[in-house]
Amino acid sequence: xxxxxxxxxxxxxxxxxxxxxxxxxxxxxxxxxxxxxxxxxxxxxxxxxxxxxxxxxxxxxxxxxxxxxxxxxxxxxxxxxxxxxxxxxxxxxxxxxxxxxxxxxxxxxxxxxxxxxxxxxxxxxxxxxxxxxxxxxxxxxxxxxxxxxxxxxxxxxxxxxxxxxxxxxxxxxxxxxxxxxxxxxxxxxxxxxxxxxxxxxxxxxxxxxxxxxxxxxxxxxxxxxxxxxxxxxxxx
Amino acid sequence: xxxxxxxxxxxxxxxxxxxxxxxxxxxxxxxxxxxxxxxxxxxxxxxxxxxxxxxxxxxxxxxxxxxxxxxxxxxxxxxxxxxxxxxxxxxxxxxxxxxxxxxxxxxxxxxxxxxxxxxxxxxxxxxxxxxxxxxxxxxxxxxxxxxxxxxxxxxxxxxxxxxxxxxxxxxxxxxxxxxxxxxxxxxxxxxxxxxxxxxxxxxxxxxxxxxxxxxxxxxxxxxxxxxxxxxxxxxxxxxxxxxxxxxxxxxxxxxxxxxxxxxxxxxxxxxxxxxxxxxxxxxxxxxxxxxx
Numbered sequence: 001x002x003x004x005x006x007x008x009x010x011x012x013x014x015x016x017x018x019x020x021x022x023x024x025x026x027x028x029x030x031x032x033x034x035x036x037x038x039x040x041x042x043x044x045x046x047x048x049x050x051x052x053x054x055x056x057x058x059x060x061x062x063x064x065x066x067x068x069x070x071x072x073x074x075x076x077x078x079x080x081x082x083x084x085x086x087x088x089x090x091x092x093x094x095x096x097x098x099x100x101x102x103x104x105x106x107x108x109x110x111x112x113x114x115x116x117x118x119x120x121x122x123x124x125x126x127x128x129x130x131x132x133x134x135x136x137x138x139x140x141x142x143x144x145x146x147x148x149x150x151x152x153x154x155x156x157x158x159x160x161x162x163x164x165x166x167x168x169x170x171x172x173x174x175x176x177x178x179x180x181x182x183x184x185x186x187x188x189x190x191x192x193x194x195x196x197x198x199x200x201x202x203x204x205x206x207x208x209x210x211x212x213x214x215x216x217x218x219x220x221x222x223x224x225x226x227x228x229x230x231x232x233x234x235x236x
Numbered sequence: 237x238x239x240x241x242x243x244x245x246x247x248x249x250x251x252x253x254x255x256x257x258x259x260x261x262x263x264x265x266x267x268x269x270x271x272x273x274x275x276x277x278x279x280x281x282x283x284x285x286x287x288x289x290x291x292x293x294x295x296x297x298x299x300x301x302x303x304x305x306x307x308x309x310x311x312x313x314x315x316x317x318x319x320x321x322x323x324x325x326x327x328x329x330x331x332x333x334x335x336x337x338x339x340x341x342x343x344x345x346x347x348x349x350x351x352x353x354x355x356x357x358x359x360x361x362x363x364x365x366x367x368x369x370x371x372x373x374x375x376x377x378x379x380x381x382x383x384x385x386x387x388x389x390x391x392x393x394x395x396x397x398x399x400x401x402x403x404x405x406x407x408x409x410x411x412x413x414x415x416x417x418x419x420x421x422x423x424x425x426x427x428x429x430x431x432x433x434x435x436x437x438x439x440x441x442x443x444x445x446x447x448x449x450x451x452x453x454x455x456x457x458x459x460x461x462x463x464x465x466x467x468x469x470x471x472x473x474x475x476x477x478x479x480x481x482x483x484x485x486x487x488x489x490x491x492x493x494x495x496x497x498x499x500x501x502x503x504x505x506x507x508x509x510x511x512x513x514x515x516x517x518x519x520x521x522x523x524x525x526x527x528x
Contacts, residue, residue: 073419073422076416076419082417084413089414093407104420108419149418
């Protein structure tokens with residue numbers, strides 16, 4: 001069953017059209033990845049889905065409900081959880097307060113304690129760091145808080161923007177281990193990732209975004225075994 | 237000893253007044269990046285609203301103060317709805333809202349002028365008498381101002397630090413996009429911040445007018461000092477602004493005693509310049525790194 005449907009989405013910054021009428025969908029329980037070169041609009045797609053940038057035209061539907069013109073806070077309430085690029089933590093707040101902000105909406109707040117325990121069991125390091133101010137955390141810890149904060153919100157779909165960006169290889173492994181754990185638990189995930197090889201063997205479905213257009217969609221394995229794609233995007 | 241006590245009492249009273257008016261301004265700047273130039277008019281409006289509630293409605297002083305704060309909150313909310321909200325997210329918001337609130341301030345001052353006249357009036361919310369510390373008289377009015385300010389500071393600190401709304405306000409101030417992604421309705425939060433700032437400005441106006449007198453433009457000088465305090469503390473830093481307000485209040489009282497009242501503001505400005513040369517981002521502000 002389709003959970004997130006993007007239809008002919010167009011997004012512009014001023015006169016520059018960044019997303020040029022893309023369509024794709026994410027099924028319930030699917031681990032989908034949006035990959036492509038840097039600066040070709042992947043982050044903009046996520047920002048349009050979560051309402052941080054307005055779609056010029058096209059439609060965004062979540063579980064059949066039109067969310068195209070909703071405010072970001074309403075889109076979150078509908079169940080879209082967006083862990084943005086660069087984490088966007090609240091730097092002056094403690095780790096615990098950052099996590100609790102994830103459960104800001106009443107529906108999530110009602111389950112705050114339970115979700116906090118779930119986050120701490122998935123990310124035990126955060127339990128030890130819960131009183132630490134977010135701005136003093138390392139890059140990997142910040143990323144974990146960002147994902148943990150997203151998990152606190154619950155929601156129907158978790159969107160992760162470049163979760164491996166700027167991290168050491170060992171930390172990237174930990175982050176993707178966590179993402180895989182979440183995917184195996186049946187959570188619907190849409191990941192934006194520049195490092196397509198890293199994500200290809202995990203994703204159920206991949207969409208290649210090139211210069212604001214979806215140029216290829218298929219399974220992760222199909223992506224890796226496509227010589228044209230490898231040659232064009234992976235330098236093979 | 238008596239002189240020290242006198243300076244301390246005056247300084248703490250001045251600091252309390254500055255703190256209440258500055259915290260509102262700092263909250264608004266921290267969350268919206270908005271310098272509210274109508275803040276001074278809101279101070280005056282609060283002072284006059286309290287007088288009107290006591291004299292025309294016959295309300296007791298505490299209720300009259302609450303009415304004044306409600307008026308300040310309503311006008312603060314109106315400033316958001318009529319001026320800030322239509323401009324939010326547009327290019328040059330900071331400059332546009334700066335100019336717009338200058339206009340709103342002038343309109344408010346003229347409305348006060350029209351209804352209450354240009355002549356100075358006495359603030360009826362005033363306590364007579366005082367208590368003696370040795371040979372130093374501490375007026376009850378100063379005690380009332382100080383206690384009210386401290387209670388208000390504690391209330392604001394509790395609101396920001398302990399409540400869900402406070403967390404949302406702090407989150408919005410720290411990162412607008414991230415707050416939205418948590419489901420925070422930032423426009424409602426902005427409106428609430430301007431309402432809170434308006435209520436605090438009204439309370440500050442009551443305090444200031446009880447120490448001097450009511451005049452339509454009485455808010456100009458305190459607003460200027462509140463801006464100075466905000467800049468010295470680091471724009472948008474609320475606890476820092478409260479601390480600097482008390483420090484500058486005591487410093488001003490000291491300068492008034494040593495050099496005379498007429499030099500206080502000039503010397504204060506010189507000190508502020510020195511502080512800003514030393515730390516351009518303010519004492520508690522964080523340096524902004526711009527990567528090119």
